[in-house]
Amino acid sequence: METVATPVKGRPREFCVDMALAAALRVFWSKGYEGASLNDLTEAMGITRPSLYAAFGNKEALFRKALDLYETEKLAYVGKSLAEPTARGVAEHLLRGSMENQTSTCEPHGCLGVISSVACGEEAECIRLEVLERGKVARRALVERFERAKVEGDLPESVDVEGLTSFLYALLQGMAVQAGAGATRADLERMIDTSMIMWPSK
Amino acid sequence: METVATPVKGRPREFCVDMALAAALRVFWSKGYEGASLNDLTEAMGITRPSLYAAFGNKEALFRKALDLYETEKLAYVGKSLAEPTARGVAEHLLRGSMENQTSTCEPHGCLGVISSVACGEEAECIRLEVLERGKVARRALVERFERAKVEGDLPESVDVEGLTSFLYALLQGMAVQAGAGATRADLERMIDTSMIMWPSK
DNA sequence: CCGTTTCCATATCGAGCGGTATATAATCAA
DNA sequence: TTGATTATATACCGCTCGATATGGAAACGG
Numbered sequence: 506m507e508t509v510a511t512p513v514k515g516r517p518r519e520f521c522v523d524m525a526l527a528a529a530l531r532v533f534w535s536k537g538y539e540g541a542s543l544n545d546l547t548e549a550m551g552i553t554r555p556s557l558y559a560a561f562g563n564k565e566a567l568f569r570k571a572l573d574l575y576e577t578e579k580l581a582y583v584g585k586s587l588a589e590p591t592a593r594g595v596a597e598h599l600l601r602g603s604m605e606n607q608t609s610t611c612e613p614h615g616c617l618g619v620i621s622s623v624a625c626g627e628e629a630e631c632i633r634l635e636v637l638e639r640g641k642v643a644r645r646a647l648v649e650r651f652e653r654a655k656v657e658g659d660l661p662e663s664v665d666v667e668g669l670t671s672f673l674y675a676l677l678q679g680m681a682v683q684a685g686a687g688a689t690r691a692d693l694e695r696m697i698d699t700s701m702i703m704w705p706s707k
Numbered sequence: 708m709e710t711v712a713t714p715v716k717g718r719p720r721e722f723c724v725d726m727a728l729a730a731a732l733r734v735f736w737s738k739g740y741e742g743a744s745l746n747d748l749t750e751a752m753g754i755t756r757p758s759l760y761a762a763f764g765n766k767e768a769l770f771r772k773a774l775d776l777y778e779t780e781k782l783a784y785v786g787k788s789l790a791e792p793t794a795r796g797v798a799e800h801l802l803r804g805s806m807e808n809q810t811s812t813c814e815p816h817g818c819l820g821v822i823s824s825v826a827c828g829e830e831a832e833c834i835r836l837e838v839l840e841r842g843k844v845a846r847r848a849l850v851e852r853f854e855r856a857k858v859e860g861d862l863p864e865s866v867d868v869e870g871l872t873s874f875l876y877a878l879l880q881g882m883a884v885q886a887g888a889g890a891t892r893a894d895l896e897r898m899i900d901t902s903m904i905m906w907p908s909k
Numbered sequence: 910c911c912g913t914t915t916c917c918a919t920a921t922c923g924a925g926c927g928g929t930a931t932a933t934a935a936t937c938a939a
Numbered sequence: 940t941t942g943a944t945t946a947t948a949t950a951c952c953g954c955t956c957g958a959t960a961t962g963g964a965a966a967c968g969g
Contacts, residue, residue: 556918703906
């Protein structure tokens, strides 16, 4: 996981880039892009301001790299969920994976994507658009998965796939809001159980 | 709607307090508490900074008054929804009322409560707690309404009322997130239609 | 040893933040 | 008219923001 090509010349870096990025992710995750100040970031990362700029460019570039890390490490369950054999299994795994991701005892609660798209001033608009775009990509994958489920017969023909996807997305987003507001894992579990009882088809 | 007891002495105010407050609400609604700067507020309200402080106290007091206005004027549909004869009617009216409130063509999209509770730095924590508390009050009313629905028989005995309430809240919050992200009224309508198909009972 | 390169530490930049001091303008009671 | 009272207008306060300039410390090839 170490950065591969450390330049041989010059003074070597005194911190681990990956660990610093992971620390930055936690700060963004709990405070949002604009809520995370450079003081917050450098303190959590254990480095100074010029080191941060030398290693990551600027705050926006750092956020994008943190977002990449978030997707690959924290949202791995999304890809796995899509591989479930039925639409119902996809939805349930998405909901439960999201719940675990958003109520971990050792990481911030809530969802980085939701926080970043809601809590975003107009000067960081491009950050917001970036986050929304990534969300749309995942949404399209979900729509296609449900279309397939219809073909395969585990989703009733009468279901509006777009509506169902928005419905599931709303549950995921609402769960993120509630997790950020202090809901416990048990709270969310009851919500998911109730949701799954209503899920169409079998 | 004019402020009743205008003091008879001294130079009279040159602006309407209610209109200024309504303008401030729109700014908070679209940008959140911290995202709304005093320049944003004064410009939208058409008054200067000292006038704002003389009339409203400070930014936090202004926000609380805007929050009161939001509840009484924009969330009036909540109380009406609770008076619906069935649990299903309550849910549907809440969802559709929320949709209309969040996708008005002449007002900001999304929900002031969701924006304010998600997009809130740590120095404005008391604002966040205030918003969350108001949300909890409404949630309790919803739980009681669904308990009553069980007694009255229009909600199956097997339903977990807390879970159902969290479920409905999640839909409302998710809808706010999507509306803030640019979802159209038609998008949300499909989501609500799909949700209502799944609603338990009647 | 040297010169080069890269990194770290401190101090600082200009801009925007929430909030206010000061002076002037407008209205009332007398 | 005069004095008291209140609103407005301008300029400013201390502070934090993201971002950098500067100078020295640590590694390398020669």
